Amino acid sequence: MRSTHSETSVRVWDPFVRVFHWSLVSCVVLNHFVVEDGETVHQVIGYIASGLILARVAWGFVGSRHARFADFFPTPTRLRAQLAALRAGQHPFHPGHSPLGALMMFALMALVLALGLTGFLQTTDAFWGDEQVQEIHEAIASALIALAGVHGLAAIVLSRVERVNLVGAMFTGIKRRRGEQPELR
DSSP states (O other): EEOOOOOOOOEEEHHHHHHHHHHHHHHHIIIIISSSSTTTEEEEEHHHHHHHHHHHHHHHHHHOOSSSSSHOOOOOHHHHHHHHHHTTOOOOSSSSOOOHHHHHOOOOHHHHHHHHHHHHHTTSSTTTHHHHHHHHHHHHHHHHHHHHHHHHHHHHHHHHHBOOOHHHHHHEEEEEEEEEEEEEO
């Protein structure tokens, strides 16, 4: 028996999901590394990021198949199955988000919304100059950057381990999986 290399291609990420992803990445990078806290530009970018999250939530109910939350929602059963497969050294192909990937996606989206809320609260009369709200905002920002780093690193590592172009798929919308298929003689 010989093995041959094959490639599976699946169209997964529609243009909305890809534009959302890279727009959100841009907002986070700009606000964390380029624009000073408290500036009008920082606030506008924060509101744009929050608006992107709200649009993505809506798209999660009405968007294309793999954009819909029902396609990849990280239920306890799905999470246990993926963790069991990983412990067994298996890497099942998930056309859309894997359960762990979905969990990360929801965590990142929640942090961006929490940043938008705490940023907005700092502009209100009730919390103007409140250092506690500012400290919470900064802690959430740090958590977001840390999780975004884990997300990016996981996408690169899992692309190699699972032989799936996770990063490329966020540009092209097509997930390609390379693998060896047994060839019977």
